[in-house]
Amino acid sequence: MTTDLNRVPVTFSERLSTLRSSKQSVLCVGLDPDPSRLPSHLLSAHPLPAAVEFFCREIVESTSDQAVAFKMNFAFFEALGDSGLQVLRSVLNGIPSDVLTIADAKRGDIGNSAGFYAHSVFDDLGFDSVTVSPYMGEDSVAPFLTQTGTCTFVLARTSNPGGADFQLLDVGGEPLYRKVARDAVSWSTDTPGTTGLVVGATDVETMSDLRHMLPETPFLIPGVGSQGGSAADVMQASGNGPVLVNSSRGIIYAGNDQDFAKVARNAAIQTRTELGA
Amino acid sequence: MTTDLNRVPVTFSERLSTLRSSKQSVLCVGLDPDPSRLPSHLLSAHPLPAAVEFFCREIVESTSDQAVAFKMNFAFFEALGDSGLQVLRSVLNGIPSDVLTIADAKRGDIGNSAGFYAHSVFDDLGFDSVTVSPYMGEDSVAPFLTQTGTCTFVLARTSNPGGADFQLLDVGGEPLYRKVARDAVSWSTDTPGTTGLVVGATDVETMSDLRHMLPETPFLIPGVGSQGGSAADVMQASGNGPVLVNSSRGIIYAGNDQDFAKVARNAAIQTRTELGA
Numbered sequence: 143m144t145t146d147l148n149r150v151p152v153t154f155s156e157r158l159s160t161l162r163s164s165k166q167s168v169l170c171v172g173l174d175p176d177p178s179r180l181p182s183h184l185l186s187a188h189p190l191p192a193a194v195e196f197f198c199r200e201i202v203e204s205t206s207d208q209a210v211a212f213k214m215n216f217a218f219f220e221a222l223g224d225s226g227l228q229v230l231r232s233v234l235n236g237i238p239s240d241v242l243t244i245a246d247a248k249r250g251d252i253g254n255s256a257g258f259y260a261h262s263v264f265d266d267l268g269f270d271s272v273t274v275s276p277y278m279g280e281d282s283v284a285p286f287l288t289q290t291g292t293c294t295f296v297l298a299r300t301s302n303p304g305g306a307d308f309q310l311l312d313v314g315g316e317p318l319y320r321k322v323a324r325d326a327v328s329w330s331t332d333t334p335g336t337t338g339l340v341v342g343a344t345d346v347e348t349m350s351d352l353r354h355m356l357p358e359t360p361f362l363i364p365g366v367g368s369q370g371g372s373a374a375d376v377m378q379a380s381g382n383g384p385v386l387v388n389s390s391r392g393i394i395y396a397g398n399d400q401d402f403a404k405v406a407r408n409a410a411i412q413t414r415t416e417l418g419a
Numbered sequence: 420m421t422t423d424l425n426r427v428p429v430t431f432s433e434r435l436s437t438l439r440s441s442k443q444s445v446l447c448v449g450l451d452p453d454p455s456r457l458p459s460h461l462l463s464a465h466p467l468p469a470a471v472e473f474f475c476r477e478i479v480e481s482t483s484d485q486a487v488a489f490k491m492n493f494a495f496f497e498a499l500g501d502s503g504l505q506v507l508r509s510v511l512n513g514i515p516s517d518v519l520t521i522a523d524a525k526r527g528d529i530g531n532s533a534g535f536y537a538h539s540v541f542d543d544l545g546f547d548s549v550t551v552s553p554y555m556g557e558d559s560v561a562p563f564l565t566q567t568g569t570c571t572f573v574l575a576r577t578s579n580p581g582g583a584d585f586q587l588l589d590v591g592g593e594p595l596y597r598k599v600a601r602d603a604v605s606w607s608t609d610t611p612g613t614t615g616l617v618v619g620a621t622d623v624e625t626m627s628d629l630r631h632m633l634p635e636t637p638f639l640i641p642g643v644g645s646q647g648g649s650a651a652d653v654m655q656a657s658g659n660g661p662v663l664v665n666s667s668r669g670i671i672y673a674g675n676d677q678d679f680a681k682v683a684r685n686a687a688i689q690t691r692t693e694l695g696a
Binding site for chain 2: 174176215217218220221223224226227228231246248249250251252253254255256258259261262266275276277278279280281282283297300301302303304305306307308309311312313314318321322325
């Protein structure tokens with residue numbers, strides 16, 4: 143973020159827009175290091191935490207010029223046990239400054255605890271953005287919405303099968319996810335631009351509807367590739383607003399031999415190209 | 420858990436029931452170690468992670484005969500940075516075997532990631548139970564519902580102000596939390612007894628209604644004490660079903676001088692007595 147006090151701090155959307163132009167990309171690469179899918183030569187050469195760290199750092203190095211963001215899924219790092227956070231931090235610190243970072247932690251707790259999670263993610267670890275769950279309402283999300291330049295992606299319409307269980311329920315004439323999206327954006331009036339939304343690629347009509355309602359809000363769009371949505375449909379539905387389109391497994395597990403990083407790079411190039419900018 | 424293969428494994432409710440009888444208690448002590456509220460003599464004598472560890476271990480030692488469970492709020496441990504998980508594990512390992520443990524992590528992610536979170540909480544760390552968010556639906560919760568003897572407390576009606584934002588919305592003639600509660604219990608048919616619910620003490624009518632609908636489901640009840648619900652009302656509303664009534668700040672910060680552990684013990688005795696069994 144800028145340190146020039148005479149300038150208005152840039153928002154997350156502005157940072158994203160600059161990167162989108164310069165890199166001609168909306169691609170977010172998801173780092174979901176599942177041990178059962180890592181290249182076997184890495185697993186046989188290193189203890190698991192070191193193998194995960196090496197794998198992620200190689201993926202970062204080989205794909206960072208294609209991506210505007212990396213999303214790190216905390217589940218896979220926490221599953222490494224005591225060294226999980228060190229591995230996460232090491233991978234994070236290897237991400238170049240021209241790529242935004244997303245802590246995919248799906249936090250959600252009451253105000254007091256949420257403040258500690260926000261401190262951990264933004265101040266201690268230094269992520270640019272985070273994912274949070276809306277179920278506990280405003281005081282569980284608001285503590286994240288305090289730093290211009292960061293973005294808190296609130297789960298609105300998720301792309302997993304269970305996303306339909308509650309998110310599509312009618313609440314006063316509209317589906318729950320729609321009310322969640324509108325309310326979550328309203329919670330950031332003190333620090334405009336800090337609310338983003340998670341909107342799955344599997345439901346293009348929803349995306350189009352939400353974009354119409356919230357033209358300026360950053361959307362983090364999972365589910366392109368292995369979960370099913372097509373690149374062209376997603377880009378059309380997300381309109382001209384700020385977007386990050388995530389692909390995890392389709393890129394990081396494209397290969398699993400000695401040349402995995404090169405194969406991942408080729409998959410990233412292909413996905414970035416399909417998405418356009 | 421039993422290792423006698425001829426016996427049916429005991430459920431979490433059965434374990435809780437045994438402890439409730441023997442200890443005459445339904446008290447859960449919440450370990451929310453907020454650095455700004457720790458006794459100053461600890462903070463001046465130790466680096467923060469060591470002060471948190473010492474504080475929690477003293478609280479555990481002084482209150483464990485009064486409690487049937489300890490709930491560890493992950494936010495406060497993760498905020499300690501790289502050593503957070505070691506501190507959490509050290510405190511957890513100091514909890515006697517006659518007290519159940521709750522990982523208050525409020526996880527919630529898609530199936531693949533949820534499986535890793537479940538592994539981390541139950542297999543790596545060895546907690547007896549966990550809190551999870553329902554917003555992403557069945558496939559985000561089901562991976563936790565696989566081990567008889569454990570319990571996964573799904574957020575239903577939370578006691579924070581924002582709990583009213585979405586949980587009370589009418590969905591087809593009932594509030595959302597009610598549908599969440601019923602659905603979450605239905606997801607554990609393969610491993611009965613593994614679903615529990617978080618039901619805040621601030622809304623006694625809700626608790627009574629949910630207990631009527633789900634007489635056998637364990638309720639984790641936060642919000643007694645500093646957040647407002649009275650012990651007598653809560654115990655009446657929760658009926659004869661399995662309950663854990665949590666108090667965090669009212670016990671662990673009852674004192675903050677050299678004798679903090681003794682003062683916490685007295686607060687735990689008083690709360691346990693007020694709750695009855």
